[in-house]
Amino acid sequence: MDIKAILEKTYEIFLELGVFDKISLVYIFVVRGIDEEVKNLIEKGEYEKAMRKIIYTVMMNINNEAMYEEIRIDTMNKCIDLLHGIDESKIDAWDNLEEFINIVYSFSLYTLENKKDLKTNKEKQELINTKLRELVNIYKSNIAWTQ
Amino acid sequence: MDPIDVLEKAYNLFLVSDIIENESDIDKELEGLLADRDYDNMAKTMIYALIYTLNNDPAYRNIRQIYINEAIDLLYIIDRVGFDDEKIMKKFVNLLYQFYSYSLQYKIKLIADKEKRELVKAKLNELVDIIRS
Numbered sequence: 001m002d003i004k005a006i007l008e009k010t011y012e013i014f015l016e017l018g019v020f021d022k023i024s025l026v027y028i029f030v031v032r033g034i035d036e037e038v039k040n041l042i043e044k045g046e047y048e049k050a051m052r053k054i055i056y057t058v059m060m061n062i063n064n065e066a067m068y069e070e071i072r073i074d075t076m077n078k079c080i081d082l083l084h085g086i087d088e089s090k091i092d093a094w095d096n097l098e099e100f101i102n103i104v105y106s107f108s109l110y111t112l113e114n115k116k117d118l119k120t121n122k123e124k125q126e127l128i129n130t131k132l133r134e135l136v137n138i139y140k141s142n143i144a145w146t147q
Numbered sequence: 148m149d150p151i152d153v154l155e156k157a158y159n160l161f162l163v164s165d166i167i168e169n170e171s172d173i174d175k176e177l178e179g180l181l182a183d184r185d186y187d188n189m190a191k192t193m194i195y196a197l198i199y200t201l202n203n204d205p206a207y208r209n210i211r212q213i214y215i216n217e218a219i220d221l222l223y224i225i226d227r228v229g230f231d232d233e234k235i236m237k238k239f240v241n242l243l244y245q246f247y248s249y250s251l252q253y254k255i256k257l258i259a260d261k262e263k264r265e266l267v268k269a270k271l272n273e274l275v276d277i278i279r280s
Binding site: 073 | 188191192195198199202203211212215216219222223226
């Protein structure tokens with residue numbers, strides 16, 4: 001299973017969606033952009049940490065942005081279950097990876113359809129749609145690989 | 148500050164108040180983590196339960212946003228340096244204190260049951276005493 005490809009694609013999608021910008025963690029120790037951190041962690045091969053930070057990003061967005069109210073309860077519950085799942089077993093456990101892609105995909109699609117500056121930017125919409133299709137393709141090839 | 152002391156008192160509070168929602172056997176899980184001295188995972192598991200409750204229970208509507216932010220922040224910091232750090236333990240106790248103080252005022256289960264209410268207050272004080280001392 002290509003965890004790196006999944007995380008890289010997610011990182012690219014989140015950058016285009018602009019969802020990293022909304023993060024305002026009150027870091028006690030280091031104040032730095034979470035996007036940079038995710039990028040560095042993927043490069044260093046620290047996939048579990050990268051994955052956790054992406055999940056925190058989703059949680060922060062749905063908790064703080066009113067546009068996510070409709071999906072907040074369900075998505076937040078899924079994120080907590082996934083964090084718990086990652087703590088209990090390896091991140092490359094197929095169930096965890098599948099749920100991760102599931103959360104990223106539906107959160108991204110919802111953002112794409114509801115965020116004002118994205119709704120009016122056709123070029124960006126196409127770019128993000130392409131990347132989402134690429135994520136789905138990675139997922140499909142991983143299913144083929146596990147069977 | 149002893150992390151086991153903090154977690155044990157937090158766990159007692161968790162048990163007597165019975166207001167944290169969960170679908171699974173979280174009590175047993177926490178008991179196991181406490182026995183294993185697995186500080187980080189125990190703290191994280193309690194924070195997940197807290198977020199779950201804040202997210203799902205309408206009684207916490209007014210404080211949901213701010214406390215979930217604090218909880219995520221705390222998870223992030225535990226990932227980074229671990230639970231066994233004075234600043235982090237204080238932040239953890241503080242979050243629980245705010246959550247339970249609010250619950251004592253707004254959670255019907257605690258308002259209606261005087262005995263339970265007193266028990267929660269007592270356990271909450273024991274927890275907060277750790278960071279006061």
